[in-house]
Amino acid sequence: MRFAIYGTGGMGREVAPIAADQLVAEEISYLSDDRPDIVFVDDSENAPTVCNGLPVISFRQLQSSEHRTRKIIAAVGDGRIRKKIEDRCIAADLQIASLTAKTARIFGGVAVGAGSVLCDFTTVTSNIKIGKSFQANVYSYVMHDCVIGDYVTFAPRVCCNGNVHIGDFAYVGAGAMFIQGTRDRPLIIGEGAVVGMGAVVLKSVAPYTVVVGNPARLVKTLHRPD
Amino acid sequence: MRFAIYGTGGMGREVAPIAADQLVAEEISYLSDDRPDIVFVDDSENAPTVCNGLPVISFRQLQSSEHRTRKIIAAVGDGRIRKKIEDRCIAADLQIASLTAKTARIFGGVAVGAGSVLCDFTTVTSNIKIGKSFQANVYSYVMHDCVIGDYVTFAPRVCCNGNVHIGDFAYVGAGAMFIQGTRDRPLIIGEGAVVGMGAVVLKSVAPYTVVVGNPARLVKTLHRPD
C-alpha cells in the first residue's frame, strides 16, 4: 500500500503519521529504498516541496504512472473540501483509502464508508453505520446504534452517545457531547449543522444551524450551499 | 472462563466485545467448537434469540447445567437494575464476573468490588477504593485517593479527580467533571445523586439530587427509593 495524503495543513500533518503506522502494521517499510511510500499532495502555490520529511507533489504528478497507484486520503478538516478532492480523484480514476490508527477501537456490526480517518484513541462501538469520508479526530467516540452520514467531521474528543443520527457534512467541534437518543426517537443532528467546541447537546439540531454552549443553544443559521 | 452478558441493550452490546477480548487474552477461543463461550441473557419477551452473532438465553436457561458455570456481567447502565440482576443471580448460586478492557489502565493500591466493568481507555490510578458493580464507560478516569460506593455508574468520559468520594447508586453523565477534594475535605457526591452530561462540579452534591451545567447547579431533587 502506498499513500497520498491530500493537504499539508494541520490535519494532513497529523494524518501522515497514522498512514505511516498503518504501513508498519502491514510490515511494509515506511521508507524502503529511499523512496517514501507516503507523499503529500497539495494544490496551493505556497505549498512546500517537502513537508515533515515527505515529498509534496501536485495533483498532476499524482495522476502520473509513478504515483497513480497510491491510495488517497483527503486530509482536511472541512467536509465540503474533502468531497471536492475525493470527487476529483475518483473522476481521475484514482482510489480512496481509509485509515485507522493503531490505538483506535472498533467493535462489531460496524459499517464505515470509504475515505474515513479514525485517529488515535477513537472508539466506534457496536451496530453503527457511518457514511463516506468520515473524519474522527483523536479521542472521539461513536456509541451503539448511531447512524452518521457522508463527509461528517468530528474534531478531537467528540462524545457521540447511543442512538444519535448525524446528517451529511455536519461539523462537530472539539469536546462536544450529544445526549443519547432512543431507537424510536434518535437525537438528530441535521445536515450541515455545526456544533461548537464544548457544546452539550440535549436536543436535536436543525440542518445548517450552529449551536454552542452548555446546554447547547442556537446561535446562527447558515446559508445552505447550492 | 465462559461469560453471560445480562442485557442486550446498548450497554450489553458494548460490553460483549470486552468479554470477547478478555477470553482472547486468556487464550481461550472465542468461538471454539461452534459453541460460543459468550451468551447474552435477557428477560424481555421482545429480546431476539441471537444478538450480534451470540445466542440470547433466558434466566431459566442460565440456571441450567449447560450454562450455570458461566460468570455473569450485569451489563445495563442503571445501577438499581444491576443490583436486582446480581442479587437474583447470587440467590440462584450463580457467579458474578468483572471485566477489564485490554486498553484500560489500572495502577497500584486499587481495590475494586465484584461485577465491575472497566471499558476501553479507562484509567484508575493509585490508592483507590471502589465498591461492587462499578461501571466505567469508555475514557472515564478515577484519580488518586477516590472512594466509590456500590452500583455506581460512570457514562463515557467522566473525569473524577483526586480525593472525591461517591455514594452508592450515583449516576454520572458523559463528560462530567469533579474538582479534586483534599484528604481532609474530600468532594462528596451523595448516594443516588445524578450528575448531568457535561456538568462541571465544583461543590459537593447532596444525596438524591440532580446537578447540571458549568458550573454545576441543582436542578432537581429525586424521591429516595424505599
Next chain:
Amino acid sequence: MRFAIYGTGGMGREVAPIAADQLVAEEISYLSDDRPDIVFVDDSENAPTVCNGLPVISFRQLQSSEHRTRKIIAAVGDGRIRKKIEDRCIAADLQIASLTAKTARIFGGVAVGAGSVLCDFTTVTSNIKIGKSFQANVYSYVMHDCVIGDYVTFAPRVCCNGNVHIGDFAYVGAGAMFIQGTRDRPLIIGEGAVVGMGAVVLKSVAPYTVVVGNPARLVKTLHRPD
C-alpha cells in the same frame, strides 16, 4: 535507569507507575535484588518512610553516593514548585529525567524540554515545541503547531487544539479546551494564566489572569510573583 520521584502527593503516586513502566520497557527489573530502582523523595516532615511499597528518602539522602545517580522527576502539579525542586537538584549536580507513559502517542517534529511527564493516553501530534518540565496529565492532547513554555501544567483531559501558544507557568484545569489559532494569529495563553476546569476558551487569555466557564470569561487577576 534509576528514578527518584520527587513528591509523595497525588501526582507523585500517579507518576511512579509510569516510571515503573518505563523501567519495564527498558527491560530493567522494577524490583531487582530487593533494591527498588524507584524511590520517592519528599521534604515534608510528615512524609511516610514507605509509600506504595517504595522507600521515601530525603533530599540529603538523594545526594548521597547511593542515590545521586538517580534521574529525578519533580512530580507535583504546581509548576513553581517543580522549578524550585529542579533548580535545587541541578544546583546539587543531580540529573532531571523525563517520562513518557507507554500508552502516550507522540508524532513527528516534536521538541520537548527536560523534566516532562506525559501521562497515559496523552497525545502530542506534529510540529510542536514544548519547554522544560511540562506536565500533561492523562488524556491531555497538544495538536499541530503549538508552542508551550516552561513549567506548564495540564490537568487531565486538556484539549489544546492547533496553533495555540502557552506561556511559562500556565496552569490548565481538567477538561479545559482551547479553540485553534492560525499560523498568523495563534491563540495566546499568557504566562502564569490559570484556566479553570471545563473552561471553553475562545479568546486569548492575559498573563496572570484566571478564566472559567463555557465560554470562558475572566474571573480573577493574580499577583505576579516577584
